[in-house]
Structure formats: structure tokens, C-alpha cells
Amino acid sequence: MSSIxxxxxxxxxxxxxxxxxxxxxxAAVVALIVLGLIVLMAxxxxxxxPVDPFDMVxxxxxxxxEEGFLFGTDxxxxxxxxxxxxxxxxxxxxxxxxxxxxxFIGVTIGAMAGFYRGWVEEVLMRITEFFQVLPTLxxxxxxxxxxxxxxxxxxxxxGAVSWTAVARITRTEFLRIRELEYVTASRASGANNxxxxxxxxxxxxxxxxxxxxxxxxxxxxxxxxxLSFLGLTDPNVVSWGQVIGSNRSYLLDAxxxxxxxxxxxxxxxxxxxLVGDGLNDALNxxxxxx
Amino acid sequence: xxxxLLLLAVIVLNFGMMHLAPxxxxxxISQSMGGADEEVLNEIRATYGLDKPFIVxxxxxxxxxxxFDLGYSFFYTQPVTKLIFEKLPxxxxxxxxxxxxxxxxxxxxxxYSAQRPNGISSHFVSFFALFxxxxxxxxxxxxxxxxxxxxxxWFPVAGMRDVTIEGNLWEESIDIVRHMVLPVISLxxxxxxxxxxxxxxxxxxxxxxxxxRTAKSKGLTxxxxxxxxxxxxxxxxxxxxxxxxxxAVVSGAVLVESVFSWPGLGTLxxxxxxARDTPTILGILFFSALVVIVGNLxxxxxxxxxxxxxxxxx
Numbered sequence: 001m002s003s004i005x006x007x008x009x010x011x012x013x014x015x016x017x018x019x020x021x022x023x024x025x026x027a028a029v030v031a032l033i034v035l036g037l038i039v040l041m042a043x044x045x046x047x048x049x050p051v052d053p054f055d056m057v058x059x060x061x062x063x064x065x066e067e068g069f070l071f072g073t074d075x076x077x078x079x080x081x082x083x084x085x086x087x088x089x090x091x092x093x094x095x096x097x098x099x100x101x102x103x104f105i106g107v108t109i110g111a112m113a114g115f116y117r118g119w120v121e122e123v124l125m126r127i128t129e130f131f132q133v134l135p136t137l138x139x140x141x142x143x144x145x146x147x148x149x150x151x152x153x154x155x156x157x158x159g160a161v162s163w164t165a166v167a168r169i170t171r172t173e174f175l176r177i178r179e180l181e182y183v184t185a186s187r188a189s190g191a192n193n194x195x196x197x198x199x200x201x202x203x204x205x206x207x208x209x210x211x212x213x214x215x216x217x218x219x220x221x222x223x224x225x226x227l228s229f230l231g232l233t234d235p236n237v238v239s240w241g242q243v244i245g246s247n248r249s250y251l252l253d254a255x256x257x258x259x260x261x262x263x264x265x266x267x268x269x270x271x272x273x274l275v276g277d278g279l280n281d282a283l284n285x286x287x288x289x290x
Numbered sequence: 291x292x293x294x295l296l297l298l299a300v301i302v303l304n305f306g307m308m309h310l311a312p313x314x315x316x317x318x319i320s321q322s323m324g325g326a327d328e329e330v331l332n333e334i335r336a337t338y339g340l341d342k343p344f345i346v347x348x349x350x351x352x353x354x355x356x357x358f359d360l361g362y363s364f365f366y367t368q369p370v371t372k373l374i375f376e377k378l379p380x381x382x383x384x385x386x387x388x389x390x391x392x393x394x395x396x397x398x399x400x401x402y403s404a405q406r407p408n409g410i411s412s413h414f415v416s417f418f419a420l421f422x423x424x425x426x427x428x429x430x431x432x433x434x435x436x437x438x439x440x441x442x443x444w445f446p447v448a449g450m451r452d453v454t455i456e457g458n459l460w461e462e463s464i465d466i467v468r469h470m471v472l473p474v475i476s477l478x479x480x481x482x483x484x485x486x487x488x489x490x491x492x493x494x495x496x497x498x499x500x501x502x503r504t505a506k507s508k509g510l511t512x513x514x515x516x517x518x519x520x521x522x523x524x525x526x527x528x529x530x531x532x533x534x535x536x537x538a539v540v541s542g543a544v545l546v547e548s549v550f551s552w553p554g555l556g557t558l559x560x561x562x563x564x565a566r567d568t569p570t571i572l573g574i575l576f577f578s579a580l581v582v583i584v585g586n587l588x589x590x591x592x593x594x595x596x597x598x599x600x601x602x603x604x
Contacts, residue, residue, distance in 0.1 A: 130299050132534065133586070135578045137541030138559060142571055145563040146311035218424065225426050226545050230560055241426070248432060248549075255436050262429030270424040277420075 018207075021282040028278025031271035038268055042092050045085035053082040053238045074247050074257045083238050084264050090228075090239040091221045091268060094155055098220035101159030103213045106166025107202070113167070114174025115197050125171070128164050136161040137226055144232045151234050158223045166212050173205035207283035214279055218272035225265050240265050293583050298352070300579040304572045305351050309344070311568065360576065361569035365562060370573035373558065378577065381554035384546065385539050385581070387470060388477035393532055395478070396485025397525070401516060403486075404493035415486050422483025427542050431476035431549035438472060445472050448551035473550045477542050481535055485528055492524040526597040533589025537582045 023029055074080055113124040140157035147153050177183060178201060186200045225241030227233060233242050240261040247257035354360070360370040403412040439445045446469050496502065497520055505515045544556030551557065555574050562570035 130296055133296055133300070133537060133579050133582050134303075134575070135537045135540035135544075135582060137544050138556075138575055138578055141544070141559060141563055142307065142575055145566070145571060146307060146568070222424075222426050226428060229426070229428050229545065230548060232563070241428075244429065244432070251432065251436055252440050255440075258429070258432050258436070262426060262432070265429065266425045269426075270420060273420055273424050 018279075018282040022278050025278040025281060027274050028281075031274035031278070034267065035271045035275065038088055038271075039092060041085055042088040045088065049082060049085055051079045051082040053078060053086045074243065074254070080243070080257065080260060083243050084240070084261060086238040087240040087243060087261065087264065088268075090151070090237055091224060091265070094151065094158070094224045095217040095221040095272075098155045098158040098162070098223070099213055099216040101155065102163045102216045102220070103166055103209065105159065106163035107170050107209060109163070110167040110170025111174055111197050111202065111205075114171040115178060115193070115201070117175075121171070124167075128167050131161065132164050134161065137223070140223065140227060141230065141232055144227060149232050149234055151237065154224060154227060154233065157227075158220050162216065162219060162223070166209065166216065169208050169212050170205060173208060174201055177201045177204050211276055211280045211283060214272060214276040218269040218276070221265065221269055221272070293587060296583055297580065300576055301352050301355050302348065304355075304576055305348055308568060308572060355576065360573035363562070363567050363570045365565040365567035366570065370569050373570060374555065374573055374577050377553060377555050377558045378581075380552060381540075381543055381547070381556065382581070383466075384470070384473055384477065384552060384554060385536075385543050387474045388543070389481065389532060389536075389539055391474055392478040392481035392485055393528070396482045397489045397521075397528055399482075399486040400489030400491075400528075401493050401521060401524070404490045404497060405512070405516065407494060412490070415490060419483040419487040422479045422481075425479075426545075427476060427480055428545040428549050430479055431473065431546055434472045434476050435549065445469070449553065469550075473546050473552055476549070477539065477546045480542060481532070481539060484531065484535065488531055489524060489528045492527050493520060496520045496524045522596065526593055529589060529593055529596060533586050533593075536585035536589070540578050540581060 074083070109124050109128065113121040113128075139161050140154075143157040143160065144153055174197075183196065183200055186196060191200060224233075224239065225244075228239045228241035229245040231242070231245055233239055243261040244258050247254065251258060358371050360374070362368075363370050363373060366373055399411075399415050399418075403409070403415040406412055435447065439447045449469060493516075497516075502515060502520060505519050510519075543554065544559060546552065547554045547556035548560055555578060559571060559574045562574070
């Protein structure tokens with residue numbers, strides 16, 4: 001113990017180290033950049049490329065690269081580039097809002113179960129198990145079919161069926177952390193249950209929840225793509241899955257109308273998974289040694 | 291016992307959704323008749339007991355479902371249960387074969403790459419896992435379809451059997467298998483990814499434990515160690531995960547069935563959603579939950595067979 005180096009003296013934000021580790025993971029960084037580009041495309045794309053995705057701009061099935069259409073035209077002669085750009089909006093909006101809803105429900109239920117234990121835990125975990133039994137996509141299909149296919153309903157449907165993983169993770173973390181000394185100390189100094197749960201325990205339970213939330217964005221995007229592939233989507237909005245679903249009858253003549261939007265979904269979700277993996281390595285360094 | 295409670299909860303949920311949804315049976319009957327006035331509607335409601343209080347209706351609904359009476363489909367003009375039993379075997383065949391394929395290949399890949407943690411195969415497994423996890427299942431299905439039944443015509447494009455092949459049991463089974471190959475592969479690919487990743491992790495952990503060192507020092511070959519000693523202990527987490535994935539497999543099957551026009555519950559669900567055939571939709575939800583529950587029970591049984599520790603604690 002000769003000298004204490006500067007890092008330990010300066011009180012570092014707990015996430016600073018994770019931040020550093022994350023940026024050492026090249027795959028994750030590249031994925032993050034690509035995701036950034038996709039988000040930029042969703043925000044500014046429609047202004048920079050002002051072609052209405054519903055307009056029939058040319059003959060149907062014009063192959064990619066010809067006649068000035070980078071991705072070609074679909075079965076109605078609509079510009080695929082424009083459909084991809086507009087579709088990214090739906091994917092990102094639904095991905096983020098459904099993931100947010102998932103985390104909100106999951107953390108609330110998991111936190112209550114892990115904190116109060118006893119019958120509260122029993123009841124909440126039974127409810128969680130119940131939702132794990134329902135085949136998620138089918139359940140979401142039913143919700144959307146019965147209550148209408150607006151983007152809000154789709155988000156609610158996705159959120160309602162996919163919060164169970166978050167709830168389980170939150171509960172496990174709460175069970176572990178609630179026994180630690182600093183929680184007992186806060187309790188002794190008069191913190192009420194709400195403060196204990198959300199100010200003392202939750203911040204320390206966050207790392208695995210953040211990772212799961214990142215992955216949830218990806219699975220929500222896949223989910224939305226599946227629903228809109230089946231045609232259970234708002235018909236007034238373009239989405240990637242819907243483009244695939246509406247062009248699938250023309251596979252032999254125009255395979256690109258299916259492969260290109262599919263690749264868009266794949267690249268987006270792949271980048272999210274890579275970022276999720278990167279976050280996981282950065283936030284839970286212990287697991288890395290495995 | 292507990293499974294029964296879960297099932298009951300599914301029934302109640304079904305009923306609740308039927309109630310919350312706009313429009314009721316009377317509306318859909320009157321629609322199929324081409325419209326009716328309020329008086330006729332009320333008459334229909336009285337015939338079907340829709341004017342009784344909520345709890346009474348719920349009670350009679352539960353009683354009916356327990357007798358496998360899921361109502362009548364006005365779209366298919368058939369009892370829902372009959373409809374579902376016609377389609378259920380195809381879905382079960384798809385779901386179970388996909389799970390089986392994913393488990394066997396996934397565990398094998400995981401075990402193989404765990405022995406060479408830094409080898410090419412290991413990176414391949416990680417990459418493949420990421421691919422399987424991120425590609426939408428309907429997209430990979432369509433890609434397989436474009437590749438292997440449109441361009442290289444190895445496999446049939448759609449359906450479950452060829453109507454021209456009939457009579458000979460052997461030829462019929464071969465025909466079904468030929469139709470199955472692409473759907474099963476595309477459905478299995480998602481889960482294969484998950485299983486290979488987990489089994490690689492557990493296998494690496496098991497290979498680091500003391501009794502493996504003992505086995506090594508005893509002079510056993512690597513193959514004996516891995517397949518006779520380590521494999522059995524690394525299996526149970528993977529089987530547990532497979533059990534948890536059952537509802538996801540059924541969900542994936544809905545999409546895969548739609549891609550390959552596989553005549554199962556997913557296709558039926560899709561058609562009945564388009565037709566707004568509520569009794570059939572809810573019946574399918576009930577039966578698919580039943581499939582998942584039975585799948586979970588089977589997983590528990592398998593775990594007991596594989597891992598004696600579960601037998602003691604459970």
C-alpha cells in the first residue's frame with residue numbers, strides 16, 4: 001500500500017467504470033453507432049426523403065437499384081426505401097414504449113414481491129407464472145383482435161404479455177439486497193417502505209434490470225413485426241413486418257420485397273442484442289469470468 | 291393441482307376478455323343473419339343466457355369449458371372443440387419436433403464448443419446464437435422458403451401433406467416429414483440459439499468442477515468424461531429453460547404456421563381473428579395454454595428422470 005492513486009480518491013460515479021468497459025467492447029460500440037443511425041433515420045428520414053410510402057410511384061416489382069429506386073418497388077409500385085424509413089418509426093416507437101411499459105409493470109410487481117415477501121410474494125409470483133403460461137404472441141393477437149389494432153393497443157398488448165422476465169429478475173435482486181446491512185441501517189434510521197424500495201434498494205438492483213430492458217426493446221420490435229406480419233396492425237401506418245406480410249405472396253418474382261424489410265428488422269434487433277450483451281459485460285463484470 | 295388452478299385462471303381471463311370486448315354473441319349472430327332489431331337481439335341474449343348476472347354466466351362458462359364445450363363457431367358452423375381437435379395434432383407435431391431438434395442440436399453444439407472455449411466452433415456458436423435470437427422467425431422461414439423450395443426445389447412450398455400421395459402409410463409419413471423440414475428448422479433456430487448458449491455455459495462450469503478432475507486423473511478419455519460424467523449434470527438447467535420456453539415455442543409456431551400454411555392452431559387462430567370469430571379465438575387461447583401447462587409438467591417429469599436431486603427436494 002504505497003500510494004493511493006487518483007481514481008480511488010476522486011469519488012467516481014458508479015457507472016463511470018461500466019461506461020469505460022462498455023466502450024472497450026467494439027462489437028457493442030459499433031452496434032450502438034448503427035442504432036444511432038437508425039434512430040436518426042427514423043427522426044429525419046421522412047424530411048430528407050420526402051416520398052409518401054403509400055404513394056404508387058412507379059410500376060410494381062421494379063427490382064432494387066433500377067429506375068432510381070434503391071430498394072425497388074413493391075407489389076403496388078410503392079417505393080421500398082420510403083417504406084423502410086417510415087417503418088423504422090413504428091418499430092422504434094413501439095420498441096421503446098412497450099419496453100418502458102414492460103419495465104414499469106415488471107419492476108413494480110417484482111419489487112413488491114421481493115420486498116414484502118409472505119403472501120404478497122406468493123400472490124404476485126402466481127400471477128407472474130400465470131402470464132408465463134399464456135403463449136405471448138397468441139395472447140397479444142387476441143387482445144389486438146378484440147380491442148382494435150391501434151398502435152397504443154399493440155403497445156399495451158406487447159407490454160401486458162412480456163413483463164414476466166423483468167418481474168422475476170427484479171424480485172431476485174430485491175430478495176438479495178433487502179438482507180444487506182445498508183438496508184437495515186436505512187430502515188433503522190426511519191426510512192419508510194416506499195423510500196426503502198425505490199430510493200435505497202432499486203438503484204442497486206438496476207444493472208440486471210437495465211440489461212433486460214435493453215433486450216426487451218429488441219423483443220418488442222420482433223413482437224410488433226410478428227403482429228404486423230400477420231396483418232394485425234394499424235393499416236394507416238407503415239411498418240416493417242407489414243411490408244413483409246403484404247408482399248409475401250410474390251416471393252418468387254420479388255424476393256427482395258421480403259428480404260430487405262426483414263434485414264432491417266434483423267439488423268436493428270441484432271444491434272440491440274449486441275448492445276445488451278455489452279451492457280451485461282460492463283454492468284456485471286463478475287459474470288464475465290465464466 | 292396447481293396446474294388446474296392455472297387452467298381455471300385462463301378460463302376466467304378468457305371470459306373476462308369476451309365480456310370486455312365490444313360486441314357480444316348476439317351481435318355476431320345478428321350480423322350473420324344480416325342484422326336484427328333490438329327485440330330480436332334481446333331474444334337471442336335470453337336464449338344464450340347473456341341477460342343473467344356476470345357471476346352466473348361465469349359459472350356456467352367454467353362448467354362448460356371443463357366439459358370441453360368451448361361454444362360454437364358461427365364462422366365455421368362447427369363446435370369450437372371439434373375444430374380445435376382437428377388442428378391440434380399438426381401444431382403439436384410442429385412444436386414438439388422443433389423443441390426436440392433445438393434441444394438435441396443445441397446441447398450438442400454447446401457441449402462441443404465448451405470443450406474448445408476459444409476455438410472457431412465456439413465463436414460460431416456465439417454468432418449463431420445471436421442470429422437465432424435477433425432474426426424474426428417469419429423472416430428466416432421465408433428465406434428458407436425462397437432458398438430451398440422456390441430456387442432449389444428440395445422441399446414442398448406449403449401445407450402438411452400432398453393430396454396425391456395416399457394410402458401407403460410409409461409414403462404418407464415420408465411426405466409429412468418432407469413438408470415438416472423447413473417449418474421445424476425455422477422454428478427451432480430461435481431456441482437452438484438459446485439452448486446452445488446455456489448448455490455451453492453450464493458445461494464449462496461443470497468441466498471446471500472437482501469430480502471432473504478426479505475423472506481425468508483416473509485416466510478416462512475426454513469423450514468418456516464429457517458424455518458419461520459431465521453431460522448429465524449440465525443437462526438440467528437446459529431442460530428447465532426448455533420448459534420455460536414452451537409458451538414462446540407455441541407463439542413462434544403461430545408465425546411459422548402462417549409462413550408455411552401449416553394446417554395447425556396458428557393458422558386457425560389467424561383465420562378466426564380475421565373473421566372476428568371470438569369463440570374460436572378464445573378456445574385456441576385456452577388450448578394453447580393447456581399445451582404449455584402439459585409441456586411444463588412433462589419438463590418437470592423429465593427433470594426428475596435426469597436429475598435425482600430434484601426428486602429429493604421436490
